[in-house]
Amino acid sequence: MKIFRFLPALLIPLVFLAGCAKPQLQTGIWRGALKTASGNEIPFNFEITDTAGKKQMTIFNGSERFKVTDVNIKGDSVAIKMPLFDSEFKLKIEKDVLIGKWIKHLADSDAVLNFNAFHNEDWRFKTQSKPSADISGRWATTFGAAEDTSFAVGEFKQQGAKITGTFLTTTGDYRFLEGVVSGDSLYLSAFDGGNAYLFMAKVSGDKIIGGKRYAGKSGYKEWTAVKDNNAKLPDAYSLTALKPGFKKLAFTFNDLNGKNVSLSDERFKNKVVIVQIMGSWCPNCMDETVYMVNYYKKYQPKGVEIVGLAYERTTDFARSQKALQHLKERFDIPYPLLITGYTPATGEPAKSLPMLDKVLGFPTTIIIDKKGDVRKIHTGFSGPGTGEHYIEFITEFEKLTNDLLAEK
CATH class of the missing domain: 2.40.128.120 (Quinohemoprotein amine dehydrogenase alpha subunit, domain 2)
Structure with missing residues (x-):
């Protein structure tokens, strides 16, 4: 009986520990x-x-x-x-x-x-009713209102109520969006550590109306769309150019170790050179960098060099260096990243490269031939979230590379 009298006393510390x-x-x-x-x-x-x-x-x-x-x-x-x-x-x-x-x-x-x-909650948006529409396909999309508008192409796949897809713009895509159609209501969202997006709208036949896009803490834009299987963006190679009278690019910036790197350095001579205008803050630049790392492994032995020009949110070298070092380690980037000392603010990238007429978005990719002449400038990047557009970019970009390598 003594044993049973002691049991409650023994249990007290166990209960206390469980509670704490x-x-x-x-x-x-x-x-x-x-x-x-x-x-x-x-x-x-x-x-x-x-x-x-x-x-x-x-x-x-x-x-x-x-x-x-x-x-x-x-x-x-x-x-x-x-x-x-x-x-x-x-x-x-x-x-x-x-x-x-x-x-x-x-x-x-x-x-x-x-x-x-x-x-233990695996839903993103709850579906209150069966979808009244299937938005699979291509949509001509307008963001903004009145005179402050921009054009995009929405591309979506729908299975049941679930939707995946993205919006393509002239400066890049919205990456991997995911959501549902509930009744006539459309919901999409994405978060990648850099950007956070929420899209809401109503689907009415071949139109999407009353759209609202929330970005980050306080970003907001209205949007509408019309089903259009022929909707497309302007040619990404037509949006940025050198100023009249210029054929070449020139720059000297510091790498992550503080060493000057110039486009006139020996490593770039008689090479096809890809200049990547980018920033560690830019999700589309991240997608392009993932591609460029693999592209470099394939084409560097054939005579291609890449150099990244970073436009960070601060002009503080140490902060920029830290952010870019994280990027370099994350993707094992084998080519040099240079800290320009300029920010991505409007006009700053073009100011750092005065031979360019403008830089519309990040990333912007400059393709230079073996003679040092700028042959093409590509604005934006259609990443893996864009499906066939990503494949089309790779096919076109690598064909251009092969053509330039074949030139005498």
Whole structure:
């Protein structure tokens, strides 16, 4: 009987320890949502996994799987540092919920959005009713209102209620969008650590009306679209050019080690040279860089060189160096990245390269022949989220490379 009298006393510390057990970041699927200044949620899904006792995060957008390895847990606090784009999450664990903020570090300020996430929720948008339309196909899209408008081409695939796709613009694409059609309502979103987007609209026959696009903390634009299988953008090679009287490009900037690199250096002579105007903050530049790394491995032995000209959000060399070093390590970039000291602000890239008439967007890619003459300038980049357009770009770009290599 004495044994039974002692049992309650023995259980007391066990109950106490269970009640004081530190919260755990649960592995599995989560639904996260960023709250914009307008009060709307930008949802996305992610997975937490445990690899050798270390937590990792994988963000889902359509077919993309974006891995984040810098996940640190201390007590009930979780700090997640995005590998690119200079942003981070600072969160608290409350049972199966994460609550906190996403912080995007800009040049001289921070953009901060409230964030929450729920464990074991694999839905992005709930469908209240069966879709009344199938938006698969190509859509001529207008963003903005009155005189402040821009043209894009929406391309989507729909299976049941689920949609994947993107919008192509002259300066790049919106990467991997994912969402649903519920009744006559369309919802799409994406988050990649650099950009956060929410699209909402109504589908009416061959038109999309009343569209609203929320970007980041406070970005907002209206949009509409019309079904048009022939919709297309202007030729990406026609948007930027050298000023009259110029045939060549010239520059000297510092690499990540502070060493001067010039286009007149020996390594670029008698080579086909690709000049990549880019920035570590730019998701389309990330997509282009992934392609360029593989392209360089294939074509560098044949006589091609690449050099990246970085236009960071700050003119501070050390901050730019740190951001670009992360980019270099993430994608194992074998070619030089140069810190121009200029920002991506309107007019700055063209100011740094005065022989260019303008730089409309990031990335911009300049193709130089073996004689040092600029042969083509390509604005924007259609990444893997654009499907066949990505394949078309690769085919055309590599044909151009082969033609230039064959020239005497």
